[in-house]
Amino acid sequence: MKNYLVKSVALAMTAFTIASCSDNDEPTVDPVETATLKEAVTNTSNNIIINTYSNLNQKAAALHTAVTQLSTSLTAENLTKAKNAWMETRVYWEQSEGFLYGPVDTEGIDPAMDTWPVDVTAMNDILNSSSPITVATLENNNEARGFHLIEFLLWGENGTKKVDQLTPRQLELLKAATQDLHNNTQKLHNGWIASAGNFVDNFINPSPNAYPSYTVVLEEITEGLIIIADEVANGKIEDPLNSEGSTPNAELEESRFSNNSKTDFIDNMRSIQNIYLGTANGVGNGKGLSTLVNAKDPALDAKIKNAINEAIMGLDAIPGTFSNAIFNNRNQVKAAQVKVNALHTVLQADLKPFVVNNLK
Incomplete structure (x- = not known):
């Protein structure tokens, strides 16, 4: 995997530069308090990741x-x-x-x-x-x-x-x-x-030697969600579904021996859901990205939650095994892929700018 820390730091610096150069007359959204950011990062780190x-x-x-x-x-x-x-x-x-x-x-x-x-x-x-x-x-x-x-x-x-x-x-x-x-x-x-x-400690106590701020930590967390949504839609599904043009190739399907592929994909979406909601399998206090987004933009929070749910339901609706579906139920697989790509778009185009611009 690439080192996304460097990418996140660069993105944070870019966001700062853009914000500094913007027209002061533009309406701004007050940044979320640092204490709230720390609560979200601490819960995400300890109760979701660890x-x-x-x-x-x-x-x-x-x-x-x-x-x-x-x-x-x-x-x-x-x-x-x-x-x-x-x-x-x-x-x-x-x-x-x-x-x-x-x-x-x-x-x-x-x-x-x-x-x-x-x-x-x-x-x-x-x-x-x-x-x-x-x-x-x-x-x-x-x-x-x-x-x-x-x-x-x-x-x-x-x-x-x-x-x-x-x-x-x-x-x-x-x-x-x-x-x-x-x-x-x-x-x-x-x-x-x-x-x-x-x-x-790099997450909970940001420092110049690693992640310089909670904003950069939350950018890293957000980038992780974007990456897996893209990988599921455009790698894990796309490669076996359309290996050459529109020709399926089951040999490119991950977890095909056990027929566990659909479960894999859904659990990848659960990974996004767990991080976003700040709770996983009954653990966590619910303080996470959703809390931070909802405090400033409830409509965006609802949009992201809905996109996650739609992706999970779309994958679950694929009939039978994924190995069979890429040949015999291609429309249902494509429909699920569209929903995962829609989630990726929301995370990339909406959540990421929100984190950069509002979580200072």
Whole structure:
């Protein structure tokens, strides 16, 4: 991922310059109080971002436990439990993709966990070798580790893998891969919390060495929402839907082995919703971007909330699996894509200028 901190600082400086040069007779909106900005940033940091990473880390640990149990007792029930554990972990990863800044970016954690597609050749080289498979085996190739390697091994290329098709070497690789995933979720959580890497302090206590103001922090937060909305509409949906002109290509679909793609997309929208509303899965005091926007422009706040809801409902309305829909229900997929793009437009054209111009 790009370093959006630099971009945010540049945008903030640009916004300041424009504001300084504007006609003094123009009507202005009073900036929101700094104390209110700090409350919103603190809640977003602790109760949305860190709490999501905490849940992700706990689920990744449970996934490793489930895979270890599967390797000990090779039953259909244990394979199902491992698959369910993968999907439960995936929820919190996708719900974190609205804030791909900080350690997830600077420490290279995102590509280590979520590179797509899987390098099947590299995976087979590992499986066909006689060397022990450890976490260290995986660390030099992001395309043969992380969520999608685990997904491939649990479901198989066609999503129909049976428990008796799991080989001892595949189980050994699964154990190493889930331990590697958990190591990275732990690293990610530790990177943010005050008792370890303390990246959170950069948000809660702005300084010239990182984010110089709460405005720049909130620009970074807003930019994260814009990026994931664009990625879902114009990458995750567009690439498999129209790989060459209007020809679909299921091989470009992320999470296709598990048929989890629609859930991924919806959880990406939930990531935007959680950050914007300042509450996630019952955690958070509701102080976030929505609070700040509503205080100055209730109509814009309602517009953003509606765009988020429309995007979620549009994705949920896609019939069946995404793999099937890109061939047989293309109009419904396109309709959902339009709604996600509409959300992206609102965030880019309306929310971002509001943050720059009103949150001083």
